[in-house]
Amino acid sequence: IPGAINLPVLDNDERARVGTIYVQDNPFEARKIGAALVARNAARHIEDHLMDHPKGWKPLVYCWRGGQRSGSFTTILKQVGWRAKVVEGGYRSYRRLVKQAVYDTPFTAPVTLLDGNTGSAKTEILALLQARGVQVIDLEGLANHRGSLFGAMAGGQPSQKAFEGALAQVVIGIDPSKPVVVEAESSKVGERIVPPMLWAAMKNAPRLEVQAPLAARAKYLVTAYRDMIEDTARLSETLDRLRPYHPADRIEDWHALAASGDMEQLASELMALHYDARYGKARNRTDDITPLPVAGLGPEDLEDVADRIAGLLG
Template sequence: MVETLDVKDIFDNNDNEIVLIDVRSEKEYLDDHAINSINMPILTDKERHEVGYTYKNDSKEEAVRKGIGYATYKIIDYYDEIDRLCSEGKKVVFYCFRGGMRSNSIANTMDTLNKKVYILKGGYKEYRKYVMDFIQEIPNKYKFIMLHGLTGVGKTHLLEKLKEAGEEIIDLEYLARNKGSVFGKIGYDKPTTQKLFESELVYELSKLKGNNVYIESESRRIGNVNIPDKLFETMKIGRHFLIETSLENRIKIILDDYIPKDSAKLEQFNDSLKVILNNLKKLLSTEKVNILSEYINTYNYKKFVEELLVDYYDPLYKNSIKKYEYNAIINYKKQDDAVSELMSEKY
């Protein structure tokens, strides 16, 4: 009989020898999954739809038969993958939505073929509960140091340098696949989902000790995801540092972050800018948008960024910056100097 493993035993211990195999469909996996799990659907999206249709319009028995037929031709792929993982000393754990028929059928098949495998008790549903319970405990486990500043001040770069220096950080914009502004989705192929954002957040937090975690100040919504309430509340009661640098520095940072290095991608990049820019007509006026569009057409990105910062971003965010009292204001010329000052002010 195949053993089951409890979700807390797997995720609380961060056991690197455990490999999770998600046998749900591709669509289910893309919506959310245990981080670093492997997706090997026992039924593809199309097959799952057909089995469901048969169940609804024919009978449960016929739906099961159809499902078995679809699953059978995949057994050799499962066997080869399990054989490879087991030879590497890995502990393989299968899961489906509830730890039911899908994970049990393939796990029991591997067991009869003398492959030692396990099933995640309660499946994805129990994993999702674990994620939500973890988020509820954030105020009891973590203390945050928030970096504030105007657009382009380099907060994300400072987080990266702090991490290189051995400090603990959470990069919310990376997890959200959005740089946290109206142009924030540029540079990311696909948006994430709320559930996957929360899964990745919990995965990253679980690796930290949590005493002083650097994090960028964000609005409650980043792109198409929301920061969980418990995290947002805990961030607000943390320590706060205002980062400042020259307008020239900010323009350079934005140009380095956004402008494609491959000149062949510039036209597509320009088109993306114009689409987003057109949505700002009510805020900037049609005349201003036309001026900015002309900068894009002539590849004058420096002027485009400068005027967008001065006329749009800075007025928009200056009021929100005034909401906090700061432990220190750090005005830098070189990012390494800002990092050193942040670390010296940590306690």
């Protein structure tokens, strides 16, 4: 569940021990041992993790089924004075709701794809649109990945289930009568798979294409991908992953640019010789494209294009 912290009142070994005693020996003995373990672990969690919470704190507690583990911890938290509640049915119940939201329910809100070649500041534009009251789904933000070979971000990607849980929270809040803007992506963001109900709505959606000069995009990328640039080993490894697609001498030229620190030139060549053509192929599969030319990608340029998009969406 997004935002949850893991404070088990029984760890895996303790749960197995209590369960074995319950089944093979004596349920009463199992409950006594379980109660002692739960009390001990709960006390440690309160001392180590929860002491700073005020009286008005309202924790929501869950375990797998919403049974004795979460129930006992919730009782202790209530006795402290916190307004604790249990997730009814536990994580299994929550997961059913997630699946219903992102797999079983058709996505009926009208989707508009925010398109544009690599380095067009689409993620920043999404944030500006959201600030203007436009509904957006930031798949790259939810997946913690920038959607390319160079797109890995600190902290790694969430699990598929965690990605779906975060997406479900967004989807449930969408007003189906109003447009929603989604960045044009493939059916995968890094290693995370976009659920079919949303992907089906995205595939044939109209596109707004941000068209920025190559030089402006290169300059933007050097800032946006600073983490990659500063990790020379990771940059070198990622460049090597492009070998199946380009001649060996070109890859060596790119390594040389990276070694010399000429990152804007490297970004320009990667876009011109690799990414732009691939974006173009995907874009050629649809006719419903509205171009949004921009002179640059500075703050004023991005504010302007966000205003234009908000105006187009009404």
